[in-house]
Amino acid sequence: MYELSTRERALSLVAQGRSLNSVSRETGISRAAIRSWQDRLEPLPRMAPRVPGPPSDDRAYAYLLGLYLGDGCISAHPRSGYYLRIACADTWPGLMRLCREAITRVYPGAGACAVRKQGCAMVTSYSPHWPCLFPQHGPGRKHERRIVLESWQQEIVDAHPWDLVRGLIHSDGCRITNWTTRLVGGERKRYEYPRYFFTNVSDDIRRLYTDTLDQLGVGWTHCTRHGNPYNISVARKASVALMDAHVGAKH
Structure with missing residues (x-):
């Protein structure tokens, strides 16, 4: 049995568009094992009991929170975990770079990749823990539900407005x-x-x-x-x- 963090890292690399061969070589995990996690033969839980704790970088988190509230969403992976997606227009390549940097600073264990769309890119990161870091996630559109910061989020915003x-x-x-x-x-x-x-x-x-x-x-x-x-x-x-x-x- 692999530890949960090992499985998270492998699936995160696959979610970035990496091939099973390259992920297997980098992690030392067999392609069959990785494929089995994808096929839900050994799925990750929707929300792992081990939460990631506070953001690793409060300043980067305040910035990423602003991006998420504006043009971001969190969606469940069809097999396990969650995707954080931030829409960035092609007009602003610097914004895409800043977004990816913020994600990796907030949660160093989660990779980030840009999924190309017409006229924009969705900066995307996989982790089972994104709803813990952004508890404003919920069903429906953001403007159709209450958006209230948790006390720990407000403390970060107060420190880095x-x-x-x-x-x-x-x-x-x-x-x-x-x-x-x-x-x-x-x-x-x-x-x-x-x-x-x-x-x-x-x-x-x-x-x-x-x-x-x-x-x-x-x-x-x-x-x-x-x-x-x-x-x-x-x-x-x-x-x-x-x-x-x-x-x-x-x-």
Whole structure:
């Protein structure tokens, strides 16, 4: 019998797209044994009794939490365990790199790979423990259920608020340049200014974002469109400067 951690590592490597031959050579486990775990002849439990404990890197966790709340999901593997998936647009290759780095820093035992989709990649990681690290996981869409942080998550966010904000902006936000016109000496001139937007349908996730901005002294306003208060705007010069210093545009 192999230890649970050994089976987890082997299945994680397979989930990254590795062949059974390469995983067998790296781990010393026979292809037949690995295949049997895949075929549920010796399955992993849906939730292993041994939980992974706190995240290995709190700062990386705060960032990954923001990505998960914005563009992430957790889904059960057909045979065993769970997949964490974060959608990253092809436009932002730097975001994919940061996402993969955050996953491996939060949970060093879990690998991460990019599964290509049209116009984006799903940064994907396998582990039976992802629901333990992200207890906001549940049936249905995130905006259709309550999203409330556990006390240990709130402690991490309180210690690393900028990292949460950066993750939320990198998933469901953007930095843009707005413009308007003003009369200067009788002549109408164009005036440009930077602005951050965060858009999310979930009232709870928007509130988590704005509560964190309040903690950081960042001014914000609701920007209602078509009667929906889904957009949060940061446009004041001092607040934009703070966001630029700690968040920055996606790349």
